Amino acid sequence: MKERKQLKANLTSGDVLKHLVSLTLPMSFGVFTIIGFNLADTFFVGQLGSTELAAMAFTFPIPMIVGSISFGIGAATSSFTSRALGSGNVEKVKDYTSYSLLLAIMIVTVVAIVGFLTIEQQFRLMGADDTVMPFIKEYMSIWYLTTPFIVIPMAGNSVIRSLGDTKSPAIVMAVAGLVNVIIDPLLIFGIGPFPELRLQGAAIATAVSRVLTLIASLYMLHYRYGVLKNPFNNLTKLLTVWKDIISLAIPATLTNIVTPFSIAIVTKMVSNYGNKVVAGFGVGSRIESFMAIFLIGLSASLAPFVGQNFGAKKLQRINKALRYANTFPLIWASICFIVIFFASDYISSIFNSDPLVIAASRDYLLIITIGLIGNGILQNVVNVFNVLGKPKISLVANVFKMFIIYLPYALILQGSYNHYGIYMAGLAAHLITGLLAYLYLKKTCFIKKAVEA
Numbered sequence: 001m002k003e004r005k006q007l008k009a010n011l012t013s014g015d016v017l018k019h020l021v022s023l024t025l026p027m028s029f030g031v032f033t034i035i036g037f038n039l040a041d042t043f044f045v046g047q048l049g050s051t052e053l054a055a056m057a058f059t060f061p062i063p064m065i066v067g068s069i070s071f072g073i074g075a076a077t078s079s080f081t082s083r084a085l086g087s088g089n090v091e092k093v094k095d096y097t098s099y100s101l102l103l104a105i106m107i108v109t110v111v112a113i114v115g116f117l118t119i120e121q122q123f124r125l126m127g128a129d130d131t132v133m134p135f136i137k138e139y140m141s142i143w144y145l146t147t148p149f150i151v152i153p154m155a156g157n158s159v160i161r162s163l164g165d166t167k168s169p170a171i172v173m174a175v176a177g178l179v180n181v182i183i184d185p186l187l188i189f190g191i192g193p194f195p196e197l198r199l200q201g202a203a204i205a206t207a208v209s210r211v212l213t214l215i216a217s218l219y220m221l222h223y224r225y226g227v228l229k230n231p232f233n234n235l236t237k238l239l240t241v242w243k244d245i246i247s248l249a250i251p252a253t254l255t256n257i258v259t260p261f262s263i264a265i266v267t268k269m270v271s272n273y274g275n276k277v278v279a280g281f282g283v284g285s286r287i288e289s290f291m292a293i294f295l296i297g298l299s300a301s302l303a304p305f306v307g308q309n310f311g312a313k314k315l316q317r318i319n320k321a322l323r324y325a326n327t328f329p330l331i332w333a334s335i336c337f338i339v340i341f342f343a344s345d346y347i348s349s350i351f352n353s354d355p356l357v358i359a360a361s362r363d364y365l366l367i368i369t370i371g372l373i374g375n376g377i378l379q380n381v382v383n384v385f386n387v388l389g390k391p392k393i394s395l396v397a398n399v400f401k402m403f404i405i406y407l408p409y410a411l412i413l414q415g416s417y418n419h420y421g422i423y424m425a426g427l428a429a430h431l432i433t434g435l436l437a438y439l440y441l442k443k444t445c446f447i448k449k450a451v452e453a
Contacts, residue, residue: 010164011305012086012312016320020301026170027161028297032177035289040181041202042286044188046279046352048198053352054275055135055199057282058128058267062140064260066111070151072253073104074158075303075386076245081227082162082304082387086311097159097227099241101152108151116144126264127271135199142203146210153213156221162304163225172216180209251391255382255398262402266422269410273419280360281419283351287361288368291336295372298325299379307387322380326438329376337369360419367423374434381437393440401433 011019046053077100084092115122119140120133128136157169183205190196197204222228231238263285270281302325309317340347348361378401382394406429413421 011308023301024298026166029170031296053279055132061260061264068256070154072249074155075252076248078158078162079387082307083311086308098229098231102231104151104155112147127268139199146207149210153217156217176209176212251395255395258398276356277360280357284361284364295376303387333372371427371430374430377434378437405429
């Protein structure tokens with residue numbers, strides 16, 4: 001057994017840009033493997049047909065909702081653990097890690113039970129018809145039963161990253177993603193001795209991968225870092241920590257859950273134009289997620305960096321890191337748009353060969369891709385305020401984005417531009433909210449002209 005690593009703040013000195021790159025690359029690789037789950041499922045399910053692909057598109061918001069709950073608890077926990085580590089309080093790191101994981105398991109188990117019992121009602125509300133409903137039930141009946149396997153790796157990996165280690169979670173997720181890609185076709189198509197399970201096979205392959213991440217996450221938390229303890233030894237402390245976690249996790253969860261709820265509503269709107277448009281929308285959304293990998297990795301890497309430096313009172317370093325972070329989305333979105341402009345048809349055809357599905361995916365991507373600029377900046381701002389214990393600001397930003405701009409304008413514009421109007425509303429929401437978030441961040445918090453570290 002390897003010797004446990006000594007817990008200490010390792011991001012409070014040294015070159016800021018080098019730290020950001022060293023955090024972002026493995027973080028992005030980890031995000032790639034997570035999105036790889038969805039891309040692999042989308043690719044293999046797309047080979048079954050456009051109806052199955054449409055069914056998969058309908059399910060997309062639900063994993064995002066469960067993931068948002070896990071992320072909210074993980075973000076709240078990493079806020080406390082990174083700041084505690086920055087100030088040198090190792091015992092506090094152990095308390096918040098152990099008690100938060102127990103809380104996460106309890107909450108997500110309840111969500112899984114309720115979700116499993118109401119599958120048909122959920123997707124009828126989203127516009128699923130009798131054509132796709134049997135396929136949705138195939139997939140979600142398995143998926144809901146495995147949700148407890150999702151929460152510990154997501155929340156646990158947030159803690160590990162708050163300690164400054166982004167490589168270990170990335171490696172674990174990469175292995176799990178590889179397993180998912182290998183098992184997916186075996187169970188979906190019934191290759192060799194395996195039964196042909198179609199969409200259920202995709203759900204089972206994902207479940208197996210999640211179990212691997214669960215085991216690895218617990219191993220690292222306990223044996224490598226020694227931050228797990230019996231959460232029932234001190235019920236008074238447990239309730240105190242839960243109160244702290246919940247106070248940040250609720251707004252952080254609501255911040256992230258706004259997006260999947262909005263996507264569910266948007267999917268309902270898009271479903272008015274036929275299942276093939278829904279399938280193209282689903283493919284385009286997955287490709288958009290793939291393009292956002294580096295942006296997600298960068299914004300997530302800000303959490304441990306900001307948390308440790310805030311705990312150590314080194315605000316100039318945070319100021320410099322944010323200038324780097326908010327410049328990158330401009331460059332990255334431009335590169336992605338050029339690629340999409342010339343290759344969107346080819347990329348979309350990888351997932352399904354139906355011309356209508358390809359056209360629907362292309363339409364979505366050509367409109368929405370440049371919005372990565374605003375979305376990247378918004379995610380940077382959200383992660384900064386979350387780690388500083390101010391998730392309500394992030395909640396307001398996301399509610400404004402989805403319910404003040406995106407959905408109202410989607411309802412208005414679809415009247416004249418059909419599903420194109422829905423996508424244009426999404427683009428406007430990304431850009432406007434990103435700009436406002438940047439301006440707000442610049443005028444508040446510690447973002448002032450400061451002497452460089």
